Amino acid sequence: MNRKFYYTLLLLFAAVSTYAQTGTIQGSITTFDGSAAESVNVRIKGTNRGATVDRMGNYQINNVPAGRVTVMASFIGLETQERHVTVVGGEAVAVNFVLAESAAQLREVIVSSQRPANKPTNVAKIPLKNLENPQVYNTVSAELMKQQVITAYDDALRNVPGITRTWEATGRAGDGAAYFALRGFDAQPALTNGLPGLTSGNLDPANIEEIQVMKGPSGTLFGGSFYSYGGLINTITKKPYDGFGGEVAYSLGSYGLNRITADVNTPLSTSEKIALRVNAAYHSEGSFQDAGFKKSFFIAPTLAYDVNDRLSFQVMAEILEEERAVAPVFFHSDRFSPLDFTTLGELNLNPSLSFTSNDITIKTPKYNLQGQMVYKLSDQWTSQTVVSRGTVKSDGYYTYIWDDVAGDNDFSQYFHKEMQTTHTTNIQQNFNGDFQIGKLRNRLVAGLDYYRRDIVDNGSGWGWARNVTPQGDVNYIDPYTGEEQAPVYMTRASVENLLGGLEGTLSNIANSAYGAYFSNVLNVTRGIMAMVSLRADYFDSLGEKNTTEDDFGQFALSPKFGLVYQPVLDKVSIFASYMNAFVNVAPQQVFDQDGNFVRVHSFRPEQANQWEYGVKTNLFSDKLYATLSLYDIKVSDRVYPDPTNPYNSVQGGKVGSKGVEFDLSAHPVAGLSLIAGYSYNETKVIEGNDDDFYSEPGRSPGGQGPQNLANLWATYRFQNGTLKNYGIGIGGNYASQYKVIDNSQTGDFYLPAYTLLNASMFYNGDRVRVTFNVNNIADEEYYIGYWSVNPQKGRNVAASVAYKF
Numbered sequence: 001m002n003r004k005f006y007y008t009l010l011l012l013f014a015a016v017s018t019y020a021q022t023g024t025i026q027g028s029i030t031t032f033d034g035s036a037a038e039s040v041n042v043r044i045k046g047t048n049r050g051a052t053v054d055r056m057g058n059y060q061i062n063n064v065p066a067g068r069v070t071v072m073a074s075f076i077g078l079e080t081q082e083r084h085v086t087v088v089g090g091e092a093v094a095v096n097f098v099l100a101e102s103a104a105q106l107r108e109v110i111v112s113s114q115r116p117a118n119k120p121t122n123v124a125k126i127p128l129k130n131l132e133n134p135q136v137y138n139t140v141s142a143e144l145m146k147q148q149v150i151t152a153y154d155d156a157l158r159n160v161p162g163i164t165r166t167w168e169a170t171g172r173a174g175d176g177a178a179y180f181a182l183r184g185f186d187a188q189p190a191l192t193n194g195l196p197g198l199t200s201g202n203l204d205p206a207n208i209e210e211i212q213v214m215k216g217p218s219g220t221l222f223g224g225s226f227y228s229y230g231g232l233i234n235t236i237t238k239k240p241y242d243g244f245g246g247e248v249a250y251s252l253g254s255y256g257l258n259r260i261t262a263d264v265n266t267p268l269s270t271s272e273k274i275a276l277r278v279n280a281a282y283h284s285e286g287s288f289q290d291a292g293f294k295k296s297f298f299i300a301p302t303l304a305y306d307v308n309d310r311l312s313f314q315v316m317a318e319i320l321e322e323e324r325a326v327a328p329v330f331f332h333s334d335r336f337s338p339l340d341f342t343t344l345g346e347l348n349l350n351p352s353l354s355f356t357s358n359d360i361t362i363k364t365p366k367y368n369l370q371g372q373m374v375y376k377l378s379d380q381w382t383s384q385t386v387v388s389r390g391t392v393k394s395d396g397y398y399t400y401i402w403d404d405v406a407g408d409n410d411f412s413q414y415f416h417k418e419m420q421t422t423h424t425t426n427i428q429q430n431f432n433g434d435f436q437i438g439k440l441r442n443r444l445v446a447g448l449d450y451y452r453r454d455i456v457d458n459g460s461g462w463g464w465a466r467n468v469t470p471q472g473d474v475n476y477i478d479p480y481t482g483e484e485q486a487p488v489y490m491t492r493a494s495v496e497n498l499l500g501g502l503e504g505t506l507s508n509i510a511n512s513a514y515g516a517y518f519s520n521v522l523n524v525t526r527g528i529m530a531m532v533s534l535r536a537d538y539f540d541s542l543g544e545k546n547t548t549e550d551d552f553g554q555f556a557l558s559p560k561f562g563l564v565y566q567p568v569l570d571k572v573s574i575f576a577s578y579m580n581a582f583v584n585v586a587p588q589q590v591f592d593q594d595g596n597f598v599r600v601h602s603f604r605p606e607q608a609n610q611w612e613y614g615v616k617t618n619l620f621s622d623k624l625y626a627t628l629s630l631y632d633i634k635v636s637d638r639v640y641p642d643p644t645n646p647y648n649s650v651q652g653g654k655v656g657s658k659g660v661e662f663d664l665s666a667h668p669v670a671g672l673s674l675i676a677g678y679s680y681n682e683t684k685v686i687e688g689n690d691d692d693f694y695s696e697p698g699r700s701p702g703g704q705g706p707q708n709l710a711n712l713w714a715t716y717r718f719q720n721g722t723l724k725n726y727g728i729g730i731g732g733n734y735a736s737q738y739k740v741i742d743n744s745q746t747g748d749f750y751l752p753a754y755t756l757l758n759a760s761m762f763y764n765g766d767r768v769r770v771t772f773n774v775n776n777i778a779d780e781e782y783y784i785g786y787w788s789v790n791p792q793k794g795r796n797v798a799a800s801v802a803y804k805f
Contacts, residue, residue, distance in 0.1 A: 024092040025085065026060040029053050029073055031099050035243065040099075041622070045070035045082070073097045074621055123214055123234075124531075125194070125221050125445045126432065126521060131570065131616050134531055134562025134577035136215040136629050138663060138677075142208055142238070147715055147729055147760060149773040149798040151251055151259050151283065153189065153203040153211075154178050157233075158733050159713060160213045161663045161677025163187070164705045166786040169201045171326055171362035172398040173420030173457060176200035179786060181705030183215060183230035183633060184657035184683030185608075190226045191234040192318075193370060195388040196424045196451065201322050201364030204298040206261050206281035209238045215661070216631060217581030217608040220535045220560040223515050224582045225451050229608040229635055230657070237316060240265055240275035240304040246805060249769075253798030256286035256293075273306035288793045289327060289354035291490075296322035310376040318368040325361050327354040328399040328413065329788045330470075332749070335693040337406035339747045344783065349470040351781060351791030355401060355413060357490035362396025362418060380435040388426040394418040397495060401468065404479040410467040412479055415488075417460035417499050425452045441523040449515035454508075461502030463488075465495070511541040519560065527569055531562035531577075539584040539605075556582045556605045573616045581608040585639055591647035603651050608635045625665045633657040640688050640695040653695050654686035657704070671717040671727070678710045693743055700742040703786040706753070708736035717764065729760040729773075740785040751789070754782035769802040 025044070029037040036057025043050030044064060051059040066089040074080040083095050120127035123137050130137075138160045150156050154165055162183060169178045177199045180187045189211075191197055212234040219228055226232060246264040251257065261281045268274040280299040287293060302316040332347060333339055341347040368390045375383045396418055404412040430447040465488035467475050476485045488498050519533035535558040543550030562577035585603040592598055614629030638653030659681035666674045683704040688695030694702065713731030718724055733756045741749035757778055762771040779795040 021066050021089045022063045023066055023087040023089055024060060024062050025064050025069075025071060025087065025095055026058070026092055027094045027096040028057045029059065029097045029099065030057055037097075037099050040073055040075045040097075042071065042073050042097075045072050071095045073099075080621075121212075122194070123212060124519060124521075125430065125447070126443050126519060127434075128443070128521065129570075130625070131566060131573040131618055132521065132529055132564055134564050134575040134612075135218075135579065136612065136614065136627055136661065138213045138215075140211040140213075142205075142210065144675075144713070145205055145208070146769070146800070146802075147762065147771065148713070148758070149251060149253070149760065149771050149800045150205060151253075151257065151285075151798065153205050153208075156205065156208075156211055157213070159675060159711060160211075161711055162215065162659070162661045162679035162681070162709060163213060163231075164709055164735060164784070166703050166705060166784055167329055167788065167790050168326075169199075169364075170329065170398060171201045171324060171364045171394055171396065171418065172416075173200065173394040173418050173459065174422075174455075176364060176394055176398075176418075178202070179703065180233070181230070181703055182213070182233075183631065183659065184681050184704040185230035185633075185635075186227055186703055187230055187233055188227070189233040189235060191222070191232055192368060192388075193237055193316075194222070194234060195370055195386060195428070196225070196390060196426045197235060197368055197388075198390060198392050198422060198424060199320075199364070199366050200392045200394045200420075200422075201324065201362075201366070202294070202296070203235065204281050204283065204296060204320055206263070206298055207237045207279040207300040207318060209236045211235055215629075216577075216610045216612060217579045217633065219537075219556075219558040219581030219608075220533045220579065221517060221519065223449060223451060223513055223535070223537055224539065224556060224558075224584055224605060225453070225513050227583060228581045229583075229633065237300065237318075238263070238277060238279060238302065239314070240277040240302055242273070242275065243267065244805075246277075247769075247802050249800055249802035251798060251800040254796035255288055255793075256284065257798060258284045268303075273304075275304050277302045277304075287325075287327070287354065288796070289352055289791070291354040291357050292325050292327055293358055294322065294324045296320060312374050314372045314374075316368075316370045318366070320366040321363075322365065323361050323363045323396075325354075325356055325358045326398075327356055328401050329786075329790065330355075330401045330411070331788050332403055332411070332470075333741055333746055333787065334403045334406055335743075335787070336745060337403075338745070339741065339749055340403075340406055340408075342747055342749060344750075344752060344789070347470055347789065349789055349791070350472055351783075353472050355468055356399060359492045360397045360399070360490060360495060361492075362394065362398065364395070365391075365393050367391045377431075380433055382432045384428075384430040384432065386426075386428045386430075388424070390424045391421065393421045397492075399465075409469045410475065410477075410479065411469070413465050413468055414462050415465050415495050415498060416462050417496075417504075419459045420455065420457040422456075423454045426450065443521045444518065445520075446518040447516070449517065450512070451515075452510070452512045454510045457505045457507040457509075460499040460504045463495075463498040463502055465498055508545045509541075509543060510545060511539065511543075514538045514540070517558075527566040529564040531560070531564075533560035534558070537582070541584075541586065550587075552587050552602065554584045554605050556584070556607075558582055571618055574614075575616065576613045577611070579610045579612070582606060585637075585651075588639075588649050590649075593645060593647070595647060601649065603639055604637050606635060606637045606639075608633060610634075620668075623667045626663065628660075628662050630660050631658065634686070638688070638695070641692050643689050643691060653688045655683065655701055656686050657681060657683040671719045672715070674712075674714045676710075676712045678708075680708055681705070682707060691745075693746070696743055699744070700739060702740070702742075706735040706738040706751075708734070710734040713758075715760075717762075725763055725765045727762050727764065729762070730758070732757040735782075738785070740787055740789070751783045751785055754780050756780060756782070767804050769800070769804065771800045773798050773800075 040053045071083045140156045166179045177188045215231045251259040265277040278301045283296045298320045300318045306312045371387045373385045427450045433444040515537045517535035539554045558580045564575045566573045582605040587602045590598045610633040612631040635655045640653045642648035661679045663677040715729040717727035738751040760773040
């Protein structure tokens with residue numbers, strides 16, 4: 001016998017010996033009502049061997065050393081269970097667990113855990129654990145919103161560090177959704193399930209599973225059709241599941257709040273996996289000011305069909321009908337004259353005044369349809385085809401207040417009849433792979449993206465209606481001529497009469513974007529991962545459909561790189577990343593100093609580039625998760641007025657934003673959960689025009705938000721005794737002094753710092769949930785703004801009663 005035979009025999013003997021010394025532990029985990037307990041962690045105590053329970057409630061741990069071991073089943077917010085078992089070499093032993101929670105309670109625990117770090121997400125369009133992702137992101141769960149009785153989408157984002165609202169939804173065409181400052185730049189909730197989800201008003205929270213706030217320039221995977229210099233807000237909707245269940249709830253509160261919601265999930269077939277989930281809401285609410293209201297109806301059916309283990313379909317529709325009377329934005333500067341009022345006290349704005357009436361309203365209906373097909377090509381590759389179609393409309397009156405002529409206490413109020421409809425179409429084809437090249441693991445997404453937007457605008461002209469003072473006085477003296485004008489009253493008929501004689505808009509614009517992208521995460525070692533991503537994007541604008549003179553196209557490349565090192569596997573990761581975003585810029589006409597047309601000037605896309613470094617931790621068996629990061633964003637190629645010719649624009653402006661963020665999510669003991677965050681941001685113009693209000697070097701460009709933000713929310717739910725299932729929550733928000741106007745010609749204007757304290761009490765049983773919440777307990781008078789002064793609510797209460805089935 002030759003030497004190779006001896007080696008083969010020796011290896012075979014070693015393999016048999018090893019097999020004889022190890023065994024397998026397998027089993028199932030269910031809730032007490034018999035449902036599968038998905039996502040629970042099972043591990044062998046004192047080792048790193050473990051598994052995560054699949055959607056059927058099963059798990060299996062291989063190569064367990066023979067002998068007496070302890071099997072642990074754990075999940076954030078649940079008591080850890082242990083089983084002692086003897087493993088026999090070469091054999092399998094069954095270890096089953098039954099949780100004390102029901103399936104409905106487990107779903108609540110899963111969503112309230114703020115998505116634990118050990119559970120992959122598709123934030124990067126690749127299933128990555130948070131510790132594997134070199135991008136920073138935060139989530140707000142549906143359960144957390146229930147704990148806080150959140151009935152408005154915007155309020156949910158108070159639980160995210162580094163983001164703050166700068167004004168409420170106006171309903172105006174094009175950008176009527178609420179504005180947020182995210183890392184010093186504008187952000188609006190523009191994505192739904194990673195696809196276009198535009199709105200001209202508010203979003204209803206009834207169909208939300210979680211809100212994802214992705215930090216930093218995000219153009220590589222999502223394109224240049226959404227302004228994403230500071231990040232993106234992505235709304236994840238609720239999905240159908242196996243079995244019958246749901247809840248109905250009624251909420252009431254201050255300012256006439258009445259809200260009814262329903263969430264019903266049901267199987268549609270006993271032989272096939274077809275499920276339907278319908279979420280609906282009716283909302284009615286008044287205002288803390290002397291006028292203002294909101295009424296809306298929302299319904300969102302979602303159908304899921306698992307044809308087999310390889311092929312599945314899902315179709316979701318959202319229909320929202322909303323009508324509101326909206327208080328105008330109070331702009332207290334003409335943006336070139338010295339400010340008459342340099343403090344809020346000098347302005348003396350009465351926060352109870354709305355400067356409108358409930359007869360002057362705007363409707364912002366929204367329709368969104370999404371379809372998805374997922375096909376498992378092999379064990380390593382999956383195909384995802386998604387189609388999205390949306391329609392948003394602005395139909396009604398938009399009004400704002402502006403300081404036309406400096407030096408007095410009068411501010412002009414203007415009106416405009418909005419009549420714009422936007423249609424969007426998006427088609428994406430993604431291929432996801434998880435495969436080996438040699439011994440190196442690759443996780444890859446490669447995709448094609450088509451996006452089209454059609455905008456039809458038939459709005460009116462702009463009409464001056466009256467002068468108002470911050471204290472509520474009214475006059476009809478033209479600020480430029482000094483002549484008395486005919487009164488315009490705060491009625492729909494009077495405003496219609498004002499606008500009826502003005503020339504309106506007749507516009508029909510179309511543009512498209514074609515994108516191809518890939519992103520790959522390579523495991524250099526088990527603890528070192530590198531991400532390489534690139535997008536090629538072509539923007540094709542047809543402009544007005546009745547002419548070809550305004551057509552233009554732009555090409556952009558958007559790269560993204562990241563590096564992750566885990567010195568302690570699955571517990572600590574150190575990351576560094578480079579991210580990019582871009583926005584297409586339309587050509588502009590150039591005139592000489594005498595106003596004569598010279599040429600049409602084309603521009604390159606604006607570019608945002610961010611470097612970020614930080615550390616993420618996941619400690620004490622998923623009980624403590626934290627992120628600390630530092631970022632530096634530079635936006636280049638911004639277009640600004642030519643300093644030598646007011647009839648021309650030049651490209652080359654730069655804006656910088658840098659800061660630090662910290663967030664914490666902890667579950668130190670059963671029943672107690674804690675989320676907290678802090679952020680510091682500094683945003684400045686680096687290169688621009690010294691005489692331009694918006695681009696003066698060394699000054700803030702506007703809308704950047706307060707430099708310091710902090711958030712905190714702690715909840716404790718009693719686990720045993722008389723108070724079992726009762727709980728309390730307490731927390732709040734802090735914002736530092738905010739410079740809403742920062743200009744050498746006008747002077748500076750600050751909004752004061754504020755601290756808000758909120759608290760809740762609740763009972764959350766198997767069938768009934770009752771919650772009582774008080775916001776702004778101290779009744780703090782505070783303001784937000786974007787070159788503006790926007791008063792906010794004082795103390796308010798909300799209560800909710802829900803029945804779960």
